[in-house]
Amino acid sequence: MGEKITLQNIADDLGISRNTVSKAINGTGAVSKKTKERVLQKAAEVGYPHLLVLSPVLESKTVPNVCNKEIALLTHSLIGNSHFSSSLLNTFEKKISQQGYRLSIYTVGDKEIDFLQLPANFNHDNTAGIICIELFSRVYSEFLCSQYIPTLFVDTAVNCSDLNLASDILYMENHDSVYFMLKSIIEKGYRNISFVGDRLNCHSFYERWQGYCKVLDEYNIAVDPSNCILDRDSFPYMDSELLGRRIESLPQMPEVFFCANDFLAIAILKALKTLSYSVPNDILLCGFDNSIESQIIEPAISTVNIPSLSMGYIAADLILSRIEFSDMPYRTTYVKTNVLLRESTKHERGRIQE
Numbered sequence: 487m488g489e490k491i492t493l494q495n496i497a498d499d500l501g502i503s504r505n506t507v508s509k510a511i512n513g514t515g516a517v518s519k520k521t522k523e524r525v526l527q528k529a530a531e532v533g534y535p536h537l538l539v540l541s542p543v544l545e546s547k548t549v550p551n552v553c554n555k556e557i558a559l560l561t562h563s564l565i566g567n568s569h570f571s572s573s574l575l576n577t578f579e580k581k582i583s584q585q586g587y588r589l590s591i592y593t594v595g596d597k598e599i600d601f602l603q604l605p606a607n608f609n610h611d612n613t614a615g616i617i618c619i620e621l622f623s624r625v626y627s628e629f630l631c632s633q634y635i636p637t638l639f640v641d642t643a644v645n646c647s648d649l650n651l652a653s654d655i656l657y658m659e660n661h662d663s664v665y666f667m668l669k670s671i672i673e674k675g676y677r678n679i680s681f682v683g684d685r686l687n688c689h690s691f692y693e694r695w696q697g698y699c700k701v702l703d704e705y706n707i708a709v710d711p712s713n714c715i716l717d718r719d720s721f722p723y724m725d726s727e728l729l730g731r732r733i734e735s736l737p738q739m740p741e742v743f744f745c746a747n748d749f750l751a752i753a754i755l756k757a758l759k760t761l762s763y764s765v766p767n768d769i770l771l772c773g774f775d776n777s778i779e780s781q782i783i784e785p786a787i788s789t790v791n792i793p794s795l796s797m798g799y800i801a802a803d804l805i806l807s808r809i810e811f812s813d814m815p816y817r818t819t820y821v822k823t824n825v826l827l828r829e830s831t832k833h834e835r836g837r838i839q840e
Contacts (some may be wrong), residue, residue: 491532504634505812557591557612563620569777570794577798602629615805636808644692654804655818660690663790663823664697676741681714683746691746725803729757748773748780751787766833785829
């Protein structure tokens with residue numbers, strides 16, 4: 487049996503991109519008639535197994551049914567554990583399915599990242615685009631961009647701008663929302679504010695750290711990393727007893743904990759309760775994400791709302807337009823967020839705000 491013929495084989499033979507070959511064969515995107523004829527002829531010559539032969543009637547029209555085509559979600563974590571990711575994917579999948587694409591989910595393990603491999607069941611020829619969520623390896627990000635498949639990253643590793651990734655990137659706004667949240671707290675007289683979270687975990691966490699540093703600097707408050715909890719993301723933050731001991735190890739008890747996301751804020755809240763501290767009477771607490779848990783826990787946690795449902799539609803528009811127009815300039819898109827002040831920060835010296 488001969489070697490399997492792939493889209494890349496055809497692209498190499500014709501001296502064009504794999505994405506152009508894919509669009510010509512599957513009837514999607516903008517490809518000139520001449521290029522399409524060359525691709526189809528070459529595909530027939532080499533016996534490409536998935537060649538889509540169009541009738542003269544269909545050939546002049548846009549082909550709406552590309553249900554055999556996938557947009558692959560690659561992630562390094564369990565999406566179900568993230569309120570933000572789950573909400574975004576709900577609307578993302580709805581939008582791409584309207585265009586005939588199905589969403590296939592692949593978990594990228596440490597082995598794939600270490601050896602720069604795609605997941606074992608990844609179908610390269612059947613994948614029209616890739617969306618990456620919770621995947622923060624710089625080297626693996628570069629590897630994915632070398633696969634000649636339209637790719638969108640939702641958040642990235644820290645400072646990926648120097649990598650010049652051949653992809654689109656979607657971020658939520660982080661810096662300004664943290665700045666304004668903490669500004670409102672500092673202006674009530676609080677100065678000892680601790681940052682909680684691995685600031686180098688991802689680009690968004692780092693931008694939240696930058697917003698934290700910016701507002702402290704503007705109010706002439708020294709940034710003291712030793713009085714922050716900056717442990718790696720692998721630290722067992724949900725172990726209340728262990729986290730409680732970590733809090734007690736700080737040089738001085740903070741007046742305010744700002745946490746890089748609501749998951750961490752809830753972990754801090756539980757740990758403080760084991761230490762007999764009350765929020766907000768003794769210590770103020772805020773997070774980031776506006777997770778459902780942050781709304782129903784007592785006290786409700788001040789946070790930053792990410793419009794994750796809208797971001798799903800935006801992500802779909804970004805990847806679909808990249809599939810159709812592969813040569814457009816790459817885009818980095820920020821989506822505005824907004825601060826939500828709740829009971830966990832509604833306290834002033836000596837009294838709880840009404």
